[in-house]
Amino acid sequence: MAGTHMRFLGLVLRTLFLLVVVVTTARVAMPQNESFATLYDTPADLFRILIGAAVCFFICIQIFRYSRDPADMRKWVPIGLAVVPLALICARVIW
Numbered sequence: 001m002a003g004t005h006m007r008f009l010g011l012v013l014r015t016l017f018l019l020v021v022v023v024t025t026a027r028v029a030m031p032q033n034e035s036f037a038t039l040y041d042t043p044a045d046l047f048r049i050l051i052g053a054a055v056c057f058f059i060c061i062q063i064f065r066y067s068r069d070p071a072d073m074r075k076w077v078p079i080g081l082a083v084v085p086l087a088l089i090c091a092r093v094i095w
Contacts, residue, residue, distance in 0.1 A: 003070060010073035011066060013080025018063045020087040022056050024094055029053065 029052020031045040040046065067073065 003074070006077055007070045007073040010076035010080065013084055014066065014073070014076040015063055017080055017084050017087055018059055020084070020091050022059050022063075024087070024091045025052055025055050025059070027091075027094055029056075 029048050031042075031049065
């Protein structure tokens with residue numbers, strides 16, 4: 001019984017971490033001083049948004065492609081307990 005709880009907790013922590021990374025990446029990829037209508041005027045902002053969208057898409061795919069091995073999910077418990085608060089702090093600072 002404890003093994004299934006650890007596996008579920010690992011899955012939740014992994015998903016939470018990846019969602020925070022997606023939100024942070026999307027925030028960083030937004031144009032700095034412009035709106036979406038003027039993206040073509042500044043190629044750097046256009047590339048920033050395109051690369052940010054590609055990274056967010058890749059990470060979103062990784063959310064749904066988790067390992068079915070219970071040991072892999074249990075490994076995420078200590079990792080998640082360490083990196084989720086750090087990721088939340090980084091997201092708060094960036095926002």
